[in-house]
Amino acid sequence: MRSGAITFGLCPKLHDDAHRDDIDVICGLMADDIGRPVEPVIAPSPSALADALASGEAQFGWVSPTLLLMSSRLATMVPLLSSVREGAAVFRSVVFACSDGPRTLDEARGARAAWVDPTSASGYLVPRLTMARLGFPLDMLGDEIFVESHGEVGRAVYEGRADIGGTYARFRGGDPDGELLDAGFLDPSFDGEACILATSGPITADLIAAHPLTPLTTRIAFAAALCRLVHDPTGSTPIRRIIGAEDFHPVSFAALDELRELAEAARQL
Known part of the structure; x- marks a missing residue:
């Protein structure tokens, strides 16, 4: 230095x-x-x-x-x-899968999950809490892995090492029904399309x-x-x-x- x-x-x-x-x-x-x-x-x-x-x-x-x-x-x-x-100091967390994977949380029973890190709000804590609040039994998940970054969560799902992943998402106007502007699974280097299974409330x-x-x-x-x-x-x-x-x-x-x-x-x- x-x-x-x-x-x-x-x-x-x-x-x-x-x-x-x-x-x-x-x-x-x-x-x-x-x-x-x-x-x-x-x-x-x-x-x-x-x-x-x-x-x-x-x-x-x-x-x-x-x-x-x-x-x-x-x-x-x-x-x-x-x-x-x-325009807001908040964002959201999503649980997502590849378009040829689970299409709903019900279909994600037994799914292998990729997360960022145990301390990550949007990449672990909040998506799991969101799944539980929507009635998904977390003990029904398959193997869970931590891959250390949001981009690597996307990569793990697209490469088939995981079936679902948790990451951040930003929507136009903060509205989860609006246009998706950015997410951990969006990157030009990723080959494929994603399907969002669950979206959280706003996060700091x-x-x-x-x-x-x-x-x-x-x-x-x-x-x-x-x-x-x-x-x-x-x-x-x-x-x-x-x-x-x-x-x-x-x-x-x-x-x-x-x-x-x-x-x-x-x-x-």
Whole structure:
């Protein structure tokens, strides 16, 4: 790490050259804005991202709200910003299958399931809770695997290693009956079509958090640069591709409290 560099931890949807290039562009533009180098810490999984933040290897991190709330390692982290997508700082979780797989939850009995990580809101906790609330007996699932990213959930289902998967989804206007704009199973590299079996209620969107020992002036500069970058003609495109954000808002701690209760309920399943 270069002397005086700010470190930014991320766990991208896919770990490929295209995503790495976008992250490099984001960090380069932020460095130009702040006047200090910004270096990425690319984590292979949410758990590895938590380790990087907790150890101070990453001074800032793009994290799911449940990772922040449920990981004891991140108890002292400071939430700074919430991602805004389609005008709202919330999104949804879906359970999906390939178009030639189960078409309904009833048909998913015995299905092998792919999830992101045990701490993932949209990639594990919420889709399982949604299935249970719709009357699906979770003990009727087949083998369950964790594949460490949303893109890998999509890949596992399309490649036949799992029959169903849980991931995030964003709909136009936040309406699950509206146009699907983005989801973990949508990627040009995936061959096939998906069928959504269940959709959750709204979930608090991903957060930008800071290590507590990061100086206040650095936190302010980093947050301000990110808020400007999302509206920058050059920076907005990679920000949307990596973080999926069209804007950033201050964190709603009331929404975090609601999600904490939801996550606790999901963990009991």
